[in-house]
Amino acid sequence: MLAYTVRRILVSIPVLIASTFIVFLVVVNAGDPVANFATSRQPPPSKAAVAAFSRHIHADEPAVQRYWNWITGVLHGDWGPSVQPNLDIGHDLFTRFRVTVTLVAAAMIIALILAVVFGVFSAIRQYTAADYTITFFGFLFLAMPVFWFAVLLKQAGIWFNEQTGSQFLGTIGEKSPYLEVDTAWNEFSDRIGHLVLPTITLALVSFASWTRYTRASMLEVLNSDYVRLARAKGLRRRTVMVRHALRTALIPLTTVTALDIAIILGGAVITETIFQWHGMGEMLVESAATVDVYRTMAWLLLSAVVVIGFNLIADLLYAVLDPRIRYD
Numbered sequence: 001m002l003a004y005t006v007r008r009i010l011v012s013i014p015v016l017i018a019s020t021f022i023v024f025l026v027v028v029n030a031g032d033p034v035a036n037f038a039t040s041r042q043p044p045p046s047k048a049a050v051a052a053f054s055r056h057i058h059a060d061e062p063a064v065q066r067y068w069n070w071i072t073g074v075l076h077g078d079w080g081p082s083v084q085p086n087l088d089i090g091h092d093l094f095t096r097f098r099v100t101v102t103l104v105a106a107a108m109i110i111a112l113i114l115a116v117v118f119g120v121f122s123a124i125r126q127y128t129a130a131d132y133t134i135t136f137f138g139f140l141f142l143a144m145p146v147f148w149f150a151v152l153l154k155q156a157g158i159w160f161n162e163q164t165g166s167q168f169l170g171t172i173g174e175k176s177p178y179l180e181v182d183t184a185w186n187e188f189s190d191r192i193g194h195l196v197l198p199t200i201t202l203a204l205v206s207f208a209s210w211t212r213y214t215r216a217s218m219l220e221v222l223n224s225d226y227v228r229l230a231r232a233k234g235l236r237r238r239t240v241m242v243r244h245a246l247r248t249a250l251i252p253l254t255t256v257t258a259l260d261i262a263i264i265l266g267g268a269v270i271t272e273t274i275f276q277w278h279g280m281g282e283m284l285v286e287s288a289a290t291v292d293v294y295r296t297m298a299w300l301l302l303s304a305v306v307v308i309g310f311n312l313i314a315d316l317l318y319a320v321l322d323p324r325i326r327y328d
Contacts (some may be wrong), residue, residue, distance in 0.1 A: 029292035080294030107202035109266035119214025141208035170194030217249040258314035
């Protein structure tokens, strides 16, 4: 297992370098930050100021050299210069990353629990009213665009607060900026209240597709020979379902969860924008609007590492879920 993990990490390094190089070329050619600097300020900056700004962000260098300087700088903790003065990209990135991780982790945990519970229940109760109901809501949430669902939940949260006369469901930001926090419990409950609606947005959209995978996989496993043998041996139904059927049925869910992490991060960008969270989503939107090359690349690099890391974890979980899989 250790040798396999090391090999996968070593293979991921050239993949990461090649992908970031291609993306860097795309980002560099997506806009002209120097022209944006020269035209967006009043009064217009002098030619000397424009030239100094160009040197500051290394826009006067070839793209290949810029990439090399950037990637080697990242290894030493330097994420490159931003078009915004006095902005530390590394500090900004990891501060916002903690905010986004809170949202994404909560949404994924809830979505996985719901997907397993309702997917297994739907498979066991195949072609019943419960199965059709779960299928209906699954396709309903699957068809909903993330931005529309987020706006709908935000309006529902505003209505709920107005009807109850409370501010429990936070609809703006990840915490109340004017809350007088006198106890740790008040701060915790305030953060939970702001986490509810964005988490539901991401969780239900992911849960919709993951439930279908779990149901289909569970149906296939229930009809397999080794499950029939376990039943014939007189094992309890719960033991057969959990120890024999569910473990194997979770393999496709593990795969699709690892592959969907990029989609979840994309959904987090939209969700954070609508609920005005100061996370990585806001960072990406701001950096794209200001043509901030190195700030955009910092977001993309960290996202690529997360995606590769989740795929590695998924591969390692296969051996845990299915004893037939070994990495010797």
